[in-house]
Amino acid sequence: TQKPGSAAPSAGTMSAGPGSRNTEPWGSFDDNLIQGSGSAVIDMENMDDTSGSSFEDVGEMHQRMTEEEEEVNAEAAGGEDEGVEDGEFLGMKGLKGQLGRQVADEVWQAGKLQASKAFSLYANIDILRPYFDVEPLQVRSRLMESMIPVRMINFPQKVAGELYGPLMLVFTLVAILLHGMKTSGTVIREGTLMGTAIGTCFGYWLGVSSFIYFLSYLVNAQITMLQMLSLLGYGLFGHCVVLLVTYNLHFHFLFYVLWLLLGGLSTLRMVAVLLSRTVGQTPRLLLCGTLTVLHMSFLLYLHFNYHQIVEGLLDSLEGPNLSPIQRVARDVPEVTLNATVRNLGTLLRAQ
Amino acid sequence: TSEGHLGASRTVCDLKEPFAGLSDVSISEDIPVEGDISVPMGSSRSDDDHFSTLDEPVKETILRDLRAVGTKFVHVLYPKRSSALLRDWDLWGPLLLCVTLALLLQGGAADKDDQGGPQFAEVFVIVWFGSIIITLNSKLLGGTISFFQSLCVLGYCIMPLTVAMAVCRLVLLSISGTVSFAVRLALVTASFGWSTFASTAFLADSQPPNRKALVVYPVFLFYFVIGWMVLTFSLPQ
Numbered sequence: 001t002q003k004p005g006s007a008a009p010s011a012g013t014m015s016a017g018p019g020s021r022n023t024e025p026w027g028s029f030d031d032n033l034i035q036g037s038g039s040a041v042i043d044m045e046n047m048d049d050t051s052g053s054s055f056e057d058v059g060e061m062h063q064r065m066t067e068e069e070e071e072v073n074a075e076a077a078g079g080e081d082e083g084v085e086d087g088e089f090l091g092m093k094g095l096k097g098q099l100g101r102q103v104a105d106e107v108w109q110a111g112k113l114q115a116s117k118a119f120s121l122y123a124n125i126d127i128l129r130p131y132f133d134v135e136p137l138q139v140r141s142r143l144m145e146s147m148i149p150v151r152m153i154n155f156p157q158k159v160a161g162e163l164y165g166p167l168m169l170v171f172t173l174v175a176i177l178l179h180g181m182k183t184s185g186t187v188i189r190e191g192t193l194m195g196t197a198i199g200t201c202f203g204y205w206l207g208v209s210s211f212i213y214f215l216s217y218l219v220n221a222q223i224t225m226l227q228m229l230s231l232l233g234y235g236l237f238g239h240c241v242v243l244l245v246t247y248n249l250h251f252h253f254l255f256y257v258l259w260l261l262l263g264g265l266s267t268l269r270m271v272a273v274l275l276s277r278t279v280g281q282t283p284r285l286l287l288c289g290t291l292t293v294l295h296m297s298f299l300l301y302l303h304f305n306y307h308q309i310v311e312g313l314l315d316s317l318e319g320p321n322l323s324p325i326q327r328v329a330r331d332v333p334e335v336t337l338n339a340t341v342r343n344l345g346t347l348l349r350a351q
Numbered sequence: 352t353s354e355g356h357l358g359a360s361r362t363v364c365d366l367k368e369p370f371a372g373l374s375d376v377s378i379s380e381d382i383p384v385e386g387d388i389s390v391p392m393g394s395s396r397s398d399d400d401h402f403s404t405l406d407e408p409v410k411e412t413i414l415r416d417l418r419a420v421g422t423k424f425v426h427v428l429y430p431k432r433s434s435a436l437l438r439d440w441d442l443w444g445p446l447l448l449c450v451t452l453a454l455l456l457q458g459g460a461a462d463k464d465d466q467g468g469p470q471f472a473e474v475f476v477i478v479w480f481g482s483i484i485i486t487l488n489s490k491l492l493g494g495t496i497s498f499f500q501s502l503c504v505l506g507y508c509i510m511p512l513t514v515a516m517a518v519c520r521l522v523l524l525s526i527s528g529t530v531s532f533a534v535r536l537a538l539v540t541a542s543f544g545w546s547t548f549a550s551t552a553f554l555a556d557s558q559p560p561n562r563k564a565l566v567v568y569p570v571f572l573f574y575f576v577i578g579w580m581v582l583t584f585s586l587p588q
Contacts, residue, residue: 129493
């Protein structure tokens with residue numbers, strides 16, 4: 001049990017030795033003589049050169065080394081205090097040695113931090129693993145349940161804290177959105193379609209979850225962040241279906257029906273869960289109203305933002321050999337607006 | 352055990368020559384663990400290998416690496432359950448395929464207006480981040496495959512789609528209209544299926560059997576997006 005503890009300080013002094021020598025090449029010999037730790041390093045290195053014979057017994061050598069190391073540690077422990085005094089006493093030279101040691105210590109600390117960071121990547125994966133502990137059947141049933149609102153608001157409904165389904169649904173939504181953007185020929189001035197799609201979907205998922213969680217914290221609703229993420233993530237299933245259908249079948253009527261039906265069902269389900277976990281009229285109204293407005297308008301936004309242009313294109317393609325300028329669909333609403341304004345104007349003038 | 356001692360002392364002096372300062376710290380820690388004795392011997396043998404490849408012509412080195420990449424291509428084209436792709440993974444093949452695909456997708460019709468078309472960086476990001484996400488997902492679901500092995504498999508399995516892209520460009524040059532689209536659709540669908548099938552053939556073994564569907568879904572999505580990019584590519588007028 002003593003080994004690991006004793007190893008760290010010795011390594012520290014090992015790195016401190018060269019550091020102090022590097023900062024001051026001309027005065028290194030003095031420095032090492034003055035400072036206990038520095039001289040110990042020199043001793044060890046000298047010993048290496050002389051005792052590196054292959055005929056030596058390993059056990060004996062090991063014993064000698066551990067003895068040496070303990071000596072070094074003792075010296076290093078003693079040298080800490082002395083070093084400070086020496087630095088003050090000897091002025092510039094000692095100060096520089098101190099600085100070198102400090103720098104070396106910092107380098108050592110930074111290295112250790114980096115190594116622990118690299119290690120913690122895998123540790124983090126282990127932390128996240130429970131949230132991905134699902135079976136295909138469970139995911140399927142949860143997808144189904146996300147469209148079925150349960151009318152039970154007296155008792156808190158169960159919400160599975162799981163992230164696999166939500167994450168995959170968000171990625172699916174990204175893919176669908178990308179498809180919609182490409183077919184509609186969306187123009188994005190700064191940035192790529194991919195970045196915009198990912199930003200929109202993840203931004204909605206994380207942003208709205210956090211916002212609703214914040215609200216529910218304010219009104220004292222019984223829901224955790226994980227449950228909120230899971231709930232909203234599965235709520236995106238309806239969006240995925242609606243957008244997948246309506247990006248390919250361009251009927252306004254169909255979209256509105258699906259928007260109300262599928263989007264409404266998934267929203268209702270979330271609202272029912274939130275209702276069952278909140279107490280009081282005003283909190284319920286606030287929480288559920290916000291969620292409903294956000295969720296339903298997000299679907300509208302996704303549909304119309306990346307869809308209207310293709311409709312214009314289709315309309316213009318139906319006509320035979322139209323000139324390219326007329327295919328720009330953005331002009332169409334303006335023209336109609338102008339026409340209605342002009343009609344209004346003529347009506348007013350007639351009166 | 353006397354032989355073990357002899358071996359250990361030999362490795363000690365082997366190590367000591369080049370790194371006198373370093374070896375000494377590690378050895379004083381390592382010696383009680385006698386099971387590690389063979390490790391330095393193995394490393395010294397691999398050092399010999401390096402020396403033997405050091406004075407060979409550069410051409411041979413490159414050709415050997417290319418041959419290794421080529422054999423892996425064959426493994427993807429004929430995805431039988433072999434561990435060659437997993438055992439000695441490399442990222443050269445994926446890089447090569449990714450760059451080829453991105454270059455082929457470059458210069459589409461929409462690029463003229465400086466938007467819309469699949470830019471080089473976008474393809475790159477999709478391929479690499481997509482495979483990283485799939486890999487993380489499979490690790491989270493309890494897969495026993497290492498990070499780079501999975502990246503290697505996913506990268507190599509883009510090959511059918513890259514080939515499809517090259518053929519699509521030729522098709523676009525020669526035929527036009529609905530026939531061209533039908534041909535391209537068939538091509539892309541076939542290569543998409545092929546990619547998904549090949550990657551699942553390699554990756555499925557490392558997954559717990561009841562969760563294969565959960566791992567395959569992001570793979571499917573990944574190749575679907577790439578396949579769809581290939582399909583919607585059109586030449587400038």
